[in-house]
Amino acid sequence: MKKILITGASGFIGSFIVEKALELGYDTYAGIRKSSSKKYLTDKRIHFIDLDFSDKISLKKQLSEYKFDYIVHAAGLTKAQQKNDFEIVNFKATQNLIEALKETAAIPEKFIFVSSMAAHGPGNDNDIIPVKCSDQPHPDTLYGISKLNAEKYINSLKKFPVITLRPTGVYGPREKDYFVFFKTINSGIEPYIGLQEQYLTFIYVRDFVDVIFKAISSPIIGKTYFVSDGKAYTAHEFANITKKILNKKTFKLCVPLAIVKLIAATMETVNGWFGKVPTLNRDKYNVLKARNWLCDISDLEKDFNFKAKYYLEDGVKEAIEWYKKEKWL
Numbered sequence: 001m002k003k004i005l006i007t008g009a010s011g012f013i014g015s016f017i018v019e020k021a022l023e024l025g026y027d028t029y030a031g032i033r034k035s036s037s038k039k040y041l042t043d044k045r046i047h048f049i050d051l052d053f054s055d056k057i058s059l060k061k062q063l064s065e066y067k068f069d070y071i072v073h074a075a076g077l078t079k080a081q082q083k084n085d086f087e088i089v090n091f092k093a094t095q096n097l098i099e100a101l102k103e104t105a106a107i108p109e110k111f112i113f114v115s116s117m118a119a120h121g122p123g124n125d126n127d128i129i130p131v132k133c134s135d136q137p138h139p140d141t142l143y144g145i146s147k148l149n150a151e152k153y154i155n156s157l158k159k160f161p162v163i164t165l166r167p168t169g170v171y172g173p174r175e176k177d178y179f180v181f182f183k184t185i186n187s188g189i190e191p192y193i194g195l196q197e198q199y200l201t202f203i204y205v206r207d208f209v210d211v212i213f214k215a216i217s218s219p220i221i222g223k224t225y226f227v228s229d230g231k232a233y234t235a236h237e238f239a240n241i242t243k244k245i246l247n248k249k250t251f252k253l254c255v256p257l258a259i260v261k262l263i264a265a266t267m268e269t270v271n272g273w274f275g276k277v278p279t280l281n282r283d284k285y286n287v288l289k290a291r292n293w294l295c296d297i298s299d300l301e302k303d304f305n306f307k308a309k310y311y312l313e314d315g316v317k318e319a320i321e322w323y324k325k326e327k328w329l
């Protein structure tokens, strides 16, 4: 039985990776922290391993003891109170984990690094052409810069069996940020940020997890892939799909970018007083203001024979059913 470690197992995406690993018959280790919630990690077959990425000595001890066949590194910080936290978690922790693997000769058969489309940054607002992995990255958020720094470190390694995945917006049950949008539509408000149309891409969490396991079993190493369902959606299409599924009539509210920026800065400051990071913050503002989040997934389709099982309408429907069942909506 092949042994797999999933870091960030307590998170939205990590918890789905753990479920799939169990379903596929892997000996599954959930990498968590002492403070992590186990709400979605209740299967008795899961082994837990407390990982402190800042403590290389204990990391080395743990990794050399377990000798994982595969590692999916999904731990990451998408919102941070201190700017430096992005670098510490998304870059430095990744570097420490890989150095610990190398120094103990515990390099797995395959290491999947869950990066983000944010590491590349959005495409050009004028031509709305999908970005390609061969394009020069230009991240415009601290989050994206920290992911790109981790990618650069990974790409500098020789003979390290890695595949880097750059998912676009991942959505599905348990997710908390797109949920804010669903909740807003459910309340009868249809929010738009900026006055120009926004072009978006998505990947349903179950499809993203399938890509991870295709990457694990593929002989390919050393490549980076954007991951989306392959379609382009406008912000209006996203809202229309959500309204249809929720069966809601809404009032359209177009908020100019300058006001969104002000709200983001205010929310970040006020939440900061209470030690919290709001969904809308300065870094997120840069994501929301970009008009072109299209990415090219032709390599993913070619190398992994990938075809999404869920397009936006099917995924949003399943997610909303879950939010309703769990009384989030």
Ligand SMILES: NC(=O)c1ccc[n+]([C@@H]2O[C@H](COP(=O)([O-])OP(=O)(O)OC[C@H]3O[C@@H](n4cnc5c(N)ncnc54)[C@H](OP(=O)(O)O)[C@@H]3O)[C@@H](O)[C@H]2O)c1
Pocket: 007, 008, 009, 010, 011, 012, 013, 014, 032, 033, 035, 036, 037, 051, 053, 073, 074, 075, 076, 077, 078, 089, 093, 114, 115, 116, 117, 166, 167, 168, 169, 170, 171
């Ligand atoms: N959701 C998306 O749309 C999206 C898109 C592109 C890429 N990604 C990437 O996908 C990965 C998972 O994201 P997610 O949406 O599932 O986020 P999430 O729900 O916030 O989960 C993040 C996970 O990382 C762990 N983590 C955070 N800081 C850590 C630290 N200092 N040490 C150890 N573990 C730490 C968290 O542990 P605790 O539970 O203990 O906090 C949690 O398990 C991240 O790398 C993210 O950058 C997500």
